Amino acid sequence: MKSSGPLSIWRHRLMYAALILVLAYLVVWPLFKLQSLAFENGAAGYRSQYGRADIVTTLQTTAALAFFSLVIAMVCGTVLAFATTRLPRRMGFLRLVPILPIVIPSVANVVGFAFLLSPGPGYINILLRMLPWWSDLNSGPVNVYSPTWIIIITGFSLTSFVYLFVSAGMQNISGEHLEAAQIAGSTTIGTFFKVVLPLLRPSLVYGAGVALLLGLGQFTAPLLLGQNEGVKVLATEMYLRASESPINFAAAAAAGSPLVIMGILVVFGQRALLGNQTRFVTHGGKSFSPVGGSSHWATAIVAVYGLVALILPLAGVIIVSLTPFWSGTLSWDLFTLSNYRALVTTPGIVDSVVTSVVTSIVAVLICVPIGFGVANLMVRRQDLRILRTVADLITALPMGIPAVIFGVGFLLTYTEPPLILYGTKAVIILVYVVLMIPFATRMQLTALISMGDKYEEASAVSGAGPVATMARITLPMLRPTILSSIALMFILLTHEFAASLMVRSATTQVMGTLLYDHWSNGSYTLVAAMAILMSAVTGAGVAVAMLIGGRNVLEKL
Structure with missing residues (x-):
């Protein structure tokens, strides 16, 4: 909806330009400052980082982690998406299982695997050593600290x-395609490979791009598990360089340069190939429906994934949290709640919970109006083409660039004049705002596109101004989406780890960073109890999200 009158037009242009400048300062400036530092003094940062003796191994490990984890994710994600379409009606609740790893704290999941698969006291390894094939081993046979695991x-x-x-892409496949394949005599497997996969190509390409970037910038598992075996990737190299004394920001920036370049290339590539709105369009008269009806093998596939990816790690964390020490010996007599009592008495833990919740809430409340402003610019202001393009690219960058890079960038930017925020909650809030801008923007963008402009045009015809239309029509219609985005962003922020680890201080910690400190100090039982606490806070957020947005709220991610 365009405003009439030259003064009104210029006022809106200036308002949106100011919004873009704020976003550019928050998102682009820390990245620019970080990368420019790497080129200072004759690119001393690059010489320092890429002249290290182990840099070739680090690059190889980073590439291997990104590629092979992508292969695993593409196979498992595609199979799970197809399997969930064939679940029996009474097993429909299992559709949530593939989504849950996103909302479960990553640090809790990783330490859970460590408790299960550590070469010595890992519980699954102990069971495996009882089998005749590995009965002669004193450790292993699985080593969770290895690059493979x-x-x-x-x-x-x-x-x-x-x-x-992939699941969203399947909803855009017309049922007629599958019926035609069935009439032609194709089996379920044949239909999947000959019909479904080719039609899913855009979703597969988009999902592969996102998964590749996440794999390249993977931080939590390499940091928590890789230190034991000296496994390094570029993301952990950034953390190590920024943790040195004195801090080597230039080398940290150089370590992150390949990740920044890849992120920018993928973001531009997605915009060029897929556009902004095509993924919201459905096709055909019938929605996707499985060939051959429901299947018990589909239930088995989803259940096995849930067991391996969720239940087993969580069980490992629970067991360790209920024992006085982590060892291979289990007995009912050892179980105790002392670790949970220690959550209250150990200095800093309660404060970290409060800091996590407060900073997450404040960041979300800042993100929502920013996201609405950008979404409104991209949907309603077709006349501001340049501003729309710039806003689209800026808001997409935090999704394509690893959080640890923003963490280091914010650490550099806000530890020196004119704005020194290090050691305060404000710097955590700012980096959280940057990380959540894509979520706030995309969810409201989708809702505005679906809403169309007929309601606003009717309001304008009746004599209402832009502000009144926004207050009486647009915002009330967006209320469910806004509430859902608030709940979902809160869930993601309460267990954010990578960026938080960079901008935290000894006196300002969030749950994930304090858990890492105790992990590094060997306080494994307290770590387990903290992991359960983080999961409980996230679980409360999930419950609120589902209460506000309905059972399908997680799919809006």
């Missing part, structure tokens, strides 16, 4: 993202 765990975590894209 870091890749596998990362692949499981990325599966959810691929599943969301």
Whole structure:
């Protein structure tokens, strides 16, 4: 809806230009400052980082982690998306299973696998050593700290993202295609490979791009598990360089340069190939429906994934949290609640929970109006083409560039004049705002596109101005989407780890960063109890999200 009058037009242009400048300062400036530092003094940062003796191994490990975790995620995510379409009606609740790894704290999931698959006291390894094939071993046979298992765990975590894209793509496949394949005598497997997969190509390409970027910038599993075996990737190299004394920001920036370049290339590529709105269009007269009806094998596939990716790691965390120490010996006599009591008495833990909740809420409340402004610009202001394009690219960058890079960028930007925020909650809030801008924008963008402009045109015809129309028509219609986005962003922020680890201080911690400190100090039972606490906070957020937005709210991710 365009405003009439030259003064009104210029006022809106200036308002949107100011919004873009704020976004550019928040998103682009830390990245520019970080990368320019790497080129100072004759590119000393690049010489320092890429002259290290182990840099070739680090690059190879980063590439292997990204590629093989992508393969795992693409296979598992696609199979799960197809399987969930064939679940029996009474098993429909299992459709949530592939999505849950996104909302479960990644640090809790990773330490859960460590408790299960550590070479010595890992519970699954102990059971495996009881089998005749490995009865002669004193440790293993699985080593969770090896690159192979870091890749596998990362692949499981990325599966959810691929599943969301592929599952959404399946809803855009007309049922007529599947019926035609069935009439032609194709089997279920044949239909999947000959009909479904080719039609899913856009979703697969988009999902693969996102999963590839997440794999390249993977931080949590390599940091928590890789230190034992000296496994390094570019993301952890950034953390190590920024944790040195003195801090080597230039080398940290150089380590992240390949990740920034890949992120920008993928973001531009997605915009060029797929556009902004095509993924919201449906096709055909009939929605996607499985050939051959429901299947018990579909139930088995989803259940096995849930067991391996969710239940087993969570069980490992629960067991360790209920024991006085982590060992291979289990007994009912050892179970205790002392670790949970320690959550209250250990300095800093309660404060970290409060900080996590407060910073997450404040960041979300800032993100929502920013997201609405950008979404309104992109949908309603077709006359501001340049501003729309710039806004689209800026808001997409935090999704394509690893959070650890923004963390280092914010650490550099806000530890020196004119705005020194290090050690305060404000810097955590700002980096959280940047990370959540894509979610706030895309969810409201989708809702505005679906709403169309007929309601606003009718309001304008009746004599209402733009502000009155927004207050009486647009915002009330967007209320469910806004509430859902608030709940979902809160869930994601309460267990954010990578960026938080960079901008936290000794006196300002969130749950994930304090958990990492205790993990590094070997306080494994307290780590387990904290992981359960983080999961409980996230679970409360999920419950609120489902209460506000309905059972399908997680699919809006």
